[in-house]
Structures are given as C-alpha cells and as structure tokens.
Amino acid sequence: MSARPPRWAAWLLRHLRLRGDDDILLGDFEEEFHYLRQQQGEAYARRWYVRHVLISLPGFIDQMIRWCFYMLKNYILVAARAFRKHPLYATINVLGLALALACSLTILLFVAEERGFDAFHVNADRLYRLERIGMNDAPSSFTDGPTGPTIAAEFPQIQAATRLSRSEHLLRHGERQAYGDAIAYVDTTFLQMFSFEVLQGDRATMLSAPNSIVLTASLAEKYFGEVNPVGQTMVMDNATELVVTGVLADVPANSHYVFDALAPFSLLIQSNSWLEHFGGVGTQTYVLLAPGAQPNDLTADFAHFAEANPVWTQSFYLRPLTDIHLHSDVYEVTPQGDMATVRLFSAIALFILLLACINYVNLSTARAAQRMKEVGLRKVLGADRVQLLFQFLGESILLTAAALAVALALVGLALPALNTLLARELSLAPLVTGQGLFVLMGGVFLIGAAAGIYPALHLARFLPAQVLKQTIRRPGYTSRLRQGLVVVQFAVSTTLIVATLVVGQQLQFMQQQDLGFDTEQVLTIPLRDGTLVTETSKVLKERFLSDPQVIHATVTNSGVGAPSGSGPVAATQFGERRESSPVHGYVYADPEFQPTLGLDVLAGESLWTGRENRHYTEVLITRQAVTTLGWQTPADAIGQTIATTVFDDLATVVGVVDDFHTASLQRSVRPMIIFGFPKAQDGKIMLRLAPGSPQHAIARFENTWTEVVPEWPFEYQFLDDAVQQRYAQDLQEATLYRSFAALALFIACLGLFGLAAFTAEQRTKEIGVRKVLGASVHQIILLLSREFVVLVSVAVLCAAPVAYALMERWLDGFAYQTDISWTVFVVAALIAFAIAGLTVSYHALQAARQNPVRALRSE
Amino acid sequence: MKLLLRSEELVLLAVWHLGDNAYGVTVRRYLMAETNQHFSFASVYDPLDRLTRQGFLKATDGAPTKERGGRRRRFFSLTDKGLGALAEVQRVNAVLWQGVPQLANRL
Numbered sequence: 034m035s036a037r038p039p040r041w042a043a044w045l046l047r048h049l050r051l052r053g054d055d056d057i058l059l060g061d062f063e064e065e066f067h068y069l070r071q072q073q074g075e076a077y078a079r080r081w082y083v084r085h086v087l088i089s090l091p092g093f094i095d096q097m098i099r100w101c102f103y104m105l106k107n108y109i110l111v112a113a114r115a116f117r118k119h120p121l122y123a124t125i126n127v128l129g130l131a132l133a134l135a136c137s138l139t140i141l142l143f144v145a146e147e148r149g150f151d152a153f154h155v156n157a158d159r160l161y162r163l164e165r166i167g168m169n170d171a172p173s174s175f176t177d178g179p180t181g182p183t184i185a186a187e188f189p190q191i192q193a194a195t196r197l198s199r200s201e202h203l204l205r206h207g208e209r210q211a212y213g214d215a216i217a218y219v220d221t222t223f224l225q226m227f228s229f230e231v232l233q234g235d236r237a238t239m240l241s242a243p244n245s246i247v248l249t250a251s252l253a254e255k256y257f258g259e260v261n262p263v264g265q266t267m268v269m270d271n272a273t274e275l276v277v278t279g280v281l282a283d284v285p286a287n288s289h290y291v292f293d294a295l296a297p298f299s300l301l302i303q304s305n306s307w308l309e310h311f312g313g314v315g316t317q318t319y320v321l322l323a324p325g326a327q328p329n330d331l332t333a334d335f336a337h338f339a340e341a342n343p344v345w346t347q348s349f350y351l352r353p354l355t356d357i358h359l360h361s362d363v364y365e366v367t368p369q370g371d372m373a374t375v376r377l378f379s380a381i382a383l384f385i386l387l388l389a390c391i392n393y394v395n396l397s398t399a400r401a402a403q404r405m406k407e408v409g410l411r412k413v414l415g416a417d418r419v420q421l422l423f424q425f426l427g428e429s430i431l432l433t434a435a436a437l438a439v440a441l442a443l444v445g446l447a448l449p450a451l452n453t454l455l456a457r458e459l460s461l462a463p464l465v466t467g468q469g470l471f472v473l474m475g476g477v478f479l480i481g482a483a484a485g486i487y488p489a490l491h492l493a494r495f496l497p498a499q500v501l502k503q504t505i506r507r508p509g510y511t512s513r514l515r516q517g518l519v520v521v522q523f524a525v526s527t528t529l530i531v532a533t534l535v536v537g538q539q540l541q542f543m544q545q546q547d548l549g550f551d552t553e554q555v556l557t558i559p560l561r562d563g564t565l566v567t568e569t570s571k572v573l574k575e576r577f578l579s580d581p582q583v584i585h586a587t588v589t590n591s592g593v594g595a596p597s598g599s600g601p602v603a604a605t606q607f608g609e610r611r612e613s614s615p616v617h618g619y620v621y622a623d624p625e626f627q628p629t630l631g632l633d634v635l636a637g638e639s640l641w642t643g644r645e646n647r648h649y650t651e652v653l654i655t656r657q658a659v660t661t662l663g664w665q666t667p668a669d670a671i672g673q674t675i676a677t678t679v680f681d682d683l684a685t686v687v688g689v690v691d692d693f694h695t696a697s698l699q700r701s702v703r704p705m706i707i708f709g710f711p712k713a714q715d716g717k718i719m720l721r722l723a724p725g726s727p728q729h730a731i732a733r734f735e736n737t738w739t740e741v742v743p744e745w746p747f748e749y750q751f752l753d754d755a756v757q758q759r760y761a762q763d764l765q766e767a768t769l770y771r772s773f774a775a776l777a778l779f780i781a782c783l784g785l786f787g788l789a790a791f792t793a794e795q796r797t798k799e800i801g802v803r804k805v806l807g808a809s810v811h812q813i814i815l816l817l818s819r820e821f822v823v824l825v826s827v828a829v830l831c832a833a834p835v836a837y838a839l840m841e842r843w844l845d846g847f848a849y850q851t852d853i854s855w856t857v858f859v860v861a862a863l864i865a866f867a868i869a870g871l872t873v874s875y876h877a878l879q880a881a882r883q884n885p886v887r888a889l890r891s892e
Numbered sequence: 893m894k895l896l897l898r899s900e901e902l903v904l905l906a907v908w909h910l911g912d913n914a915y916g917v918t919v920r921r922y923l924m925a926e927t928n929q930h931f932s933f934a935s936v937y938d939p940l941d942r943l944t945r946q947g948f949l950k951a952t953d954g955a956p957t958k959e960r961g962g963r964r965r966r967f968f969s970l971t972d973k974g975l976g977a978l979a980e981v982q983r984v985n986a987v988l989w990q991g992v993p994q995l996a997n998r999l
Contacts, residue, residue: 057953058937060963061916068917085933 038066042086112428122396125787129780130436133389135443137382142459147370150287150358154228161351163318168345174317174363177344178308181318188334190326195220196298198316205268206256217292218301226321233263234279240297245278247295253280271744286458289358291367311343381773384525390484391518392784397488399791409500421493429485433477522781523828529774530861531836536767542851549693551631554722555752566716576737582730585629585721588711589622603676604662615661618703621712629721636667637688651687658704701848782872789873793880801888813881821873829862901981903939907968915965948974
C-alpha cells in the first residue's frame, strides 16, 4: 500500500467537512482511487482524485460562506446583547482602545511624516548632500565655494550639482519692508534637481539673471498682495535691486531645507568674492547622481579631488537627501528631527496600546462567567473550539473597529492643537490613501486579535457538560494573570510619571542654572548689516550711552546662541607653539563686553580700557581655557601669548573671566577666547539698563535709531527672553510627555475601574452577609481595596529601578544634570496610589453602603 | 404508496444484487458495469442517503480496513419497506409491459 492519493487533495477533502459521515465517504473515495490505480495506472488515478476534489470545491465554499453569514448574524446579535446588558464594560473597552488608538495614530502620523522628509522630490533617491571630514576630524556639511561646479564638471557620475547658502535679509518693496526673510542662494541647476512647485515663471531660466529673485507664494502675498509680482522690483538690504522672475509654492513642511525666496548664487559671490576660490568653506553642496550611479563609486574620485585642490579636507562622502532630517550628525542650518525621539514616541505608542489591550483581556476574562452558558450551549449544538475562537476574536476585532472610528474623530479634533505643539503640518490625509487604509485595517485586525486571543482561548476552553451542570468553579476575581496584567499597567504608568517628573525637574534645573552672566535688564539690538557694525555702531553706542538708563553698552558678535566661531588655539612658550591646539570658542567684542554682561574677572584686567590702540592682539580667556591651554591658575595665564587662527600675530592674554554659557545647557561650557574687536557679521549692541521699567527707554532708543539709521527697522530683544526661548522646544517636549503619562494612567484606571466594579458585583452577597454580621463600612472598603493596593505597590516597586535606569540614560544627554532624588519616586507612587485608590473606592464605597437586605433577598 | 424514482429503483436493485457486499463503491461499480453508463458519485450517494433516511435501506458500519486508509465501510441492506417498494415497482412494470413485444427486434 505504498501509493496514496495526493496528500494536499486528501487534506483538503478532509477539511471541507462534507457532512457528518465524511469518514466513510473518504474511505470510499480512497478505495475508488486504488481501484483506478490498478486499472488505469497511478497517474490517471491521481488526476482523477484531484479533479474530483477540485470540482466539488465551489459548492463547498458556497456552503461555508452561507453559514458564515448565518452565524455572523447570530454573533452580532449576541455581542450587541452583551453590550446592552453591561454598557459599562463595553464603554470602558471602547473608550480605552479609542484613546490608545488616537494616541498611536497621532504618533504614527508624526513618525510617517518624520521618516518621509524630502521624499516628495521626484529625484529623491538620486539626490545627495556632499559632506566632508575636516582636518580637525569633525564632519561638516559646508564646503568650498567652487567644489560643486568643479565636481559636476569633472565626474560623469554626477549629473548636476547646486550650491545652497541661506541667509536672512531686509527686503523692501515700496513702503513695505521687513527683516528676517530667508533667502537661499542657489545655482541655476537647483530647480531642475529639486521638485519645488513652480507657480509662475519659467523653471529653466528664472534664476539665470544675476539680479533675479524667486519668491514663495506667502512672501509674494506679503509684499505684493493681489498684484502679480513677476517683473516687479525689490530692494535687498537697502543696496541691491532685484527683479522678481518667478513664484514658487510655499516650501512643504516636510522639506528639511526651508527658505522664503531663492536668489542666484552669483549674486552672493558679488558681495563675497572669496567664495570663488578654494580655501574657505561657506556653502552647502547638493548633487544629483546620474541614473545608476552609486555614491560609493565616487570615493576614489573624491580622494583625488581633495588632493588636487586646497580644500583642507580628509575625505568627502555623500549623505542621501532623505537621511538628512533624522540621521544628520553635522551642524544643520535649520532645526532637524531626531531619530531617538521617533523611536521613543513609537515605543510610547506601543505601550499605550498594550495598556488598552490589557484592559480588554482583564475585563473579558473577568466576565467570562457570564458567557460560559452561551459557550456551553453553542458547544452542545455542535460548535467546535475553532468556531468559538473566531466568534470571540471577531467580537474583539469589531470592538477595535468601533474604537478606531472614535479614535479617528478624536485625532481630527486634536490635530490642530497638536500641530502647533509639534510645529508640524500633520493631517489625516495619509490615512485615506490605499496604503493608509491598509495600515488601518491591518492595525484593527492585529490589535483586535492581540486583545482578543487570550479571552477567546479562555472562553472556548470550557467544557459544555461542566458548564451546564454548573460543576465548574466560577472564574473568580483572583486570577493570577489578571493581577499580573494590572501590575504591568501600573508599572508602565508609574514609569511614565517618573519620566515626566524628571524631565520637568531637569528643565527647571537648567533654567535656574547660573549662566555665568547676568541676564536681567540686558537689551539686545541686532545689527543686520556689516557696515552697521563696522561704521555706524560707534555712533549708536555713544548715543545709547548718553541715555540716563543705560549703564554699559557693548558691540559684540556673541552673547546668546551659538558662539560666533571657533578654531584651534595653542599656548606658546618662548615664541614656540605647544603641540596640542584644542578647539576654543571665539567671541568678538569691544572692551565693554565684560561689564555689560557682568562677567567675573578672575585675574588680570577686565579689558583694555584706556589703551584703545593696542587691543587688537590682546585677549581675554575663560577659566576653562586656562586649563585647556595648560596653565595651573588664572594668574599664570596673564601675560602669556597664544596662537589663534584669527590673525597671524600672537595674542597676549591680559585677563581671565569666569566661564559663561553661550549655547544650551545640553552642552558643557566651552573654553572661550574673547577678542577685543567686533566682527562684521552677526553684530549686535547690548545695553545694560539700570533697574526700573525699560519701556520709556526703549521708545528713546527707537528714536535714536531712526535718526541714525532710518533705512533699517529697529528691533530688540531682552536677553532673559532669548535665554528662555532656547528651552521652548524642551518645554513643548515636557508637555507631550505629561500628556502621554496622563493618558497611560487614565487608561490603566479605566481598566481598574471596570475590575473594581466587577469585584464588587461578584461579592455582593459576601458583603451583604458581612454587613448583617456587623462589619462597618470602612472595613468593607478596606476589604475591597486591599488587593488593588497590593497590586499597585508591586507595580511601583517594579517600575522604580526601570524608570531610574531609563532616566539616567536620558540625563546623560545633558552636560548639566539634575539628580534623580528619591522624592521623585515617592511622588510618582503617591500619584499612582491616589488615582488608583480613588478609582477603586468609588465602587467599594457603593458596595459597602448598600442595604444588605437587597443583596440577600434574592435567595 | 408513491412509486420510486428511477434512480432510487436502480440503486435498490443494485443493493439487492450485491447482497452482503453492498456499499458505496460496489454499488456504483455494479451500476456502471451493468448499464454501460457513467454514474457520478453524487448520483449514487445521494439516493443511498435519501433511501436510508426514508427507511428503504439500513446502514451498518463495518470494521476499518487497511486498503481504505483505515476507514470504515458503510454497508447497505434492504429493509422490508425497501423490498415492498421494489415489489411495487416490479408489479407496475409487469402490468405496463404486458403485451408489449420484444421492441429490440422491431428496429
């Protein structure tokens, strides 16, 4: 008996469930098969067998589908009855799932947006940014001016290249003028490489003329209103006349590069002729590879190029355009996203979904007793385990679908507020595409199945005889699994609470840190043009100093924000450079810098006061720089000379001031060199004001300003506001974490609320008997709450070490860290207890106060 | 009593002829051999089922055998009711065919 019918066909036949006596039919079929095999040969018999199975398929499938519908109707009816009979549990499940889904959907949209940055360019897969490893081993995205045109001309693998340089300018058209619009200087190839949408003008030629400017739609609206801007003129920085040659749609929110207008790179070269030569980095370079070219093909060419030209570069490499937003490790012109945040948010979304699924598992298994009779009856009537499994899974999937509908509505309502918080333009649109719908449907099935699989297995396991004879022990309120799941829920919630508290503490800590200078009553007035710094600033400073409320005034390039430059500095001995030359921050300022900011002088003089002519080669250094340059004490440094990249001469250290922060406190304080003259770029005047309301003084400053430089608008900012602004993003993030923690806790409490209600219901009679025998209300509350108190305690104990480890890692990202004190855990535990307690005690109180007669009368 | 359908009559007659060895496969084989016609599974099993339900046939499950992949056979035998129904068909046939000469010879 070696030959058997084809196995798959036999399997199919067996599983079609023809009718009750299919075993006999199968036997007959197999006997016929062997008969045919002897008569006609093996092959014929097999063909015969398969043909018969296949022709019978349609009929069977038709039957199966019909029965699915008959049963589906029944399932839905039964589910709806359960819903109506116990609306509380159903509401808790739907609400919890809906909140969790809403949260996850938002995060999903955010993550999809973050990962899809720059993908809208038609050539996105061939666009790269040229980056380099400089001589100081640091990667940078800035390259020499001629690099782009040279490599585009020399290497056939590079189809096109464009330089990109972005700066803010004063633009004027007629009466309208404003400072702060970002102009990107680009090569004529730019619009061929990138797919920014052209609304007016010719994509190929609109950047050809050196005095042309291409506006984005909102900028065109700002300056020209309804008038067609093409052909009109604008004046840039009170000097250059430009002709509008085209209008682009606004830069999409998911572009890593943001600009308000485009201008030809040749215009930038006119005022910065050094960009024409190798030897100074000043622009970014983007390339479009030829079809089929791989970025690695170019490594050798780049090495050759770096050798042949004076570019001060160890090596060049290409970074894919779509990687810039999340994976960049170099300085970016505009703020970019962060892969760590994306991962963290995804993790939080998963955890919150987990909490909602746990609610479903807990409530369904707790209420299994109520479905036991139904399961028993269905089994008696011939349902098997698989059918029941699908029934209960279907129920949870249906519930998830209902929750999804609620969630979509919630997200729709919350998106506008979230968009302001995240500074993104998220919309539900990606969900309505084919892919989006697929993800939604898949999500509903997965989550429904994840939540429903355990309850379904649990319910389908009941044996009908036991159930109907009621010999089975009722699944009670002390299931180990349920307790474990509650612990998980509260552990996750507590962890999030701890995280929120630590994040808040760290932010407060950073805001209260001594920055090394006095931020109160310091007014900053930006000087937007080089000539303002080099020529007009002295007049302005004198005029401002004559104001009664101004104590000190300085012209500087630094203060708050990034330092105005950096470079290697070496201490010298007997005119010889020492070997190491670590990188120091450079600050350019006039002699009044130290008193204006209130920096502490540790040694030497404050600055060159009274010796105006000598100050070009005299510098101040900070306390850190004393150490990095190899001296023991501040006093040792006085009179020593150092070599910098700023000028060829050696500079003499005349004083040492205490350290001060120029960047966010996320970075440690840098060693600084303060040069005694302001640099032409990024200049500003800083005024230290006497105590008192500055409003009148500001009005006087504005008058003075318009007298001296009427062609530039007057702007100002208080130093403490500027410092606060640096933490704006961190504060937003803290708000988000707080919402996540609140959401998690709320979902966990929903589940607890349901469980408590169930427990109270189950023990109605017990409570009645206890009360009759003389138990007091608070004894009963204690009885009902004790279990939950134990569970939450275990959760807090589990969460504490995990939260501690996680937050330690988070704090590692900051140079200045707050300590995680034990009070954080106590507060988190108290919050968890208080909320869990409130949740449970509602039902405990109700149960305890009920008249025992009502509970006992039914027997 | 209602007359049997032709298909039912054929199946009952096959069961009578096969005696102790009447089950699905043999019934179908017998009919195909004697009539020189193809009988699908459905055209044999459906009447067998129906006749059993109506009490014309009695089904007895045999022991599992190896040649059938370890599955049972279901043997059929005529009940009194089945015999009666066949007798009735026989009677009606005899009446209707009386006086009709051998038609095959006439062609």
